[in-house]
Amino acid sequence: MIKQQEHQFVELLETHQNIVHKICRLYTHDESSHKDLFQEITVQLWKAFPKFRGDAKFSTWMYRVALNTAITLYRKRKRSITTSDIDQINFKIASEVYDDTVEENLKLMYSAIKELNDIDKALVFLYLEDKNYKEISETLGITEVNARVKMNRVKTKLKRILNP
Structure with missing residues (x-):
């Protein structure tokens, strides 16, 4: 068994x-x-x-x-x-020039998401995973309506963070 x-x-x-x-x-x-x-x-x-x-x-x-x-x-x-050990810090020097716009935008988005509180982070994560509001509400233990309202508020917060 x-x-x-x-x-x-x-x-x-x-x-x-x-x-x-x-x-x-x-x-x-x-x-x-x-x-x-x-x-x-x-x-x-x-x-x-x-x-x-x-x-x-x-x-x-x-x-x-x-x-x-x-x-x-x-x-x-x-x-x-x-704390950080000085030996652990790596200095990166770019050896190639390439268009990293998408990567930079993702980094900015993840950076903005990290500024959110724990519940909002989880909500955005599930939303980005294409979970519907029913699944999001079940996962987070909130109502479907509450999930929708919270997501709209989080979108507004992220816009403010990304475009001060």
């Missing part, structure tokens, strides 16, 4: 791991933190897996657990002091 459950979990995680990677990308700033958060989310998903009843799609449930884990860890880290 446990082997079957383990196999099912691994299969579902492999199928939907991009969800976790995207959340990690939103809540971390470097590869090491990304790996740590991915591992922590995986552990939390495994711990919670026996409670997954299948009432919602696995991906919706996975979003909820992953976002809650990321937000909890983000809040814990926010309280601690961050």
Whole structure:
């Protein structure tokens, strides 16, 4: 029974791991933190897996657990002091000239999203994942109407952040 459950979990995680990677990308700033958060989310998903009843799609449930884990860890880290070792800082010098407009726009958008509060970040993430408002509301535990209203407010906030 446990082997079957383990196999099912691994299969579902492999199928939907991009969800976790995207959340990690939103809540971390470097590869090491990304790996740590991915591992922590995986552990939390495994711990919670026996409670997954299948009432919602696995991906919706996975979003909820992953976002809650990321937000909890983000809040814990926010309280601690961050330091950097001077040897860890890399100075990058561009050797080629290329049009990086799309990449720059994405960086600006992610930078603006990182300025939002935790719930708004999660809302934007799910919206960018093409989740409908019903799925967003189920994942975040709010009403569908509330999800729509919040999304409109978040869009206004992002516009203000990007175009001061």
